Amino acid sequence: MSDKLKDAKIIFVVGGPGSGKGTQCEKVVAKYGYTHLSSGDLLRAEVGSGSERGKQLSAIMQRGELVPLDTVLDMIKEAMIAKADVSKGYLIDGYPREVKQGEEFEKKIGAPSLLLYIDAKAETMVSRLMKRGETSGRADDNEETIKKRLDLYYKATEPVIAFYEGRGIVRKIDSEGAVDVVFSNVAKAIDGLK
Numbered sequence: 324m325s326d327k328l329k330d331a332k333i334i335f336v337v338g339g340p341g342s343g344k345g346t347q348c349e350k351v352v353a354k355y356g357y358t359h360l361s362s363g364d365l366l367r368a369e370v371g372s373g374s375e376r377g378k379q380l381s382a383i384m385q386r387g388e389l390v391p392l393d394t395v396l397d398m399i400k401e402a403m404i405a406k407a408d409v410s411k412g413y414l415i416d417g418y419p420r421e422v423k424q425g426e427e428f429e430k431k432i433g434a435p436s437l438l439l440y441i442d443a444k445a446e447t448m449v450s451r452l453m454k455r456g457e458t459s460g461r462a463d464d465n466e467e468t469i470k471k472r473l474d475l476y477y478k479a480t481e482p483v484i485a486f487y488e489g490r491g492i493v494r495k496i497d498s499e500g501a502v503d504v505v506f507s508n509v510a511k512a513i514d515g516l517k
């Protein structure tokens with residue numbers, strides 16, 4: 324565990340691609356002042372830098388596969404430490420993607436006090452992503468990659484939710500409705516934290 328992050332309040336935000344994780348995290352930042360770290364955004368920033376590592380990441384992400392665990396975890400940890408003095412807590416969005424990622428996070432950083440499970444139907448997620456793809460400029464918001472991301476989500480990431488359910492920290496949030504309705508339930512889950 325890292326000293327600087329020893330007492331940090333950590334919330335994992337987990338859900339399928341296009342379920343609305345990023346949308347809800349923005350609203351949590353506005354209301355609670357938490358630090359939002361999207362693992363996907365951190366990776367896209369590395370790709371955008373044009374570095375050698377970014378080029379390798381770009382190819383993996385375009386295929387909808389997972390980048391090596393250590394790469395993502397180091398990026399998250401670095402970003403958390405950079406905010407440690409001012410942060411009220413952290414929203415870790417899009418991580419863990421597989422049980423092993425969660426285990427390593429806990430070894431190197433700390434344990435989450437809550438897992439927000441943002442839940443939407445597959446068809447809802449696909450249609451949101453296709454719509455987002457019209458303007459996002461994301462290389463992975465296309466029909467073929469969306470399908471792979473969804474498959475991987477059900478195979479690798481859903482077990483993460485079951486893993487943390489065993490600890491009683493999962494709050495399932497129905498994300499089929501309007502953004503504000505979803506957020507009122509997210510807020511209830513966070514208010515329940517002490």
Ligand SMILES: Nc1ccn([C@@H]2O[C@H](COP(=O)(O)OP(=O)(O)OP(=O)(O)O)[C@@H](O)[C@H]2O)c(=O)n1
Binds near residue numbers: 418
């Ligand atoms: N812990 C993570 C997070 C992201 N990725 C890679 O980054 C891509 C995009 O991640 P993200 O932005 O989190 O996308 P989605 O989960 O698909 O959801 P969304 O963009 O809709 O938030 C993933 O498909 C994957 O290739 C990864 O390998 N490991």
Ligand SMILES: Nc1nc2c(ncn2[C@@H]2O[C@H](COP(=O)(O)OP(=O)(O)O)[C@@H](O)[C@H]2O)c(=O)[nH]1
Binds near residue numbers: 338342346
């Ligand atoms: N109708 C509706 N659309 C949403 C909701 N949440 C997100 N969206 C849309 O779905 C798309 C994916 O949302 P995003 O927050 O990027 O999801 P993420 O992939 O889980 O981070 C975006 O274009 C949002 O505008 C919601 O609660 N209701």
Ligand SMILES: [Mg+2]
Binds near residue numbers: 344345361417
């Ligand atoms: Mg997102």
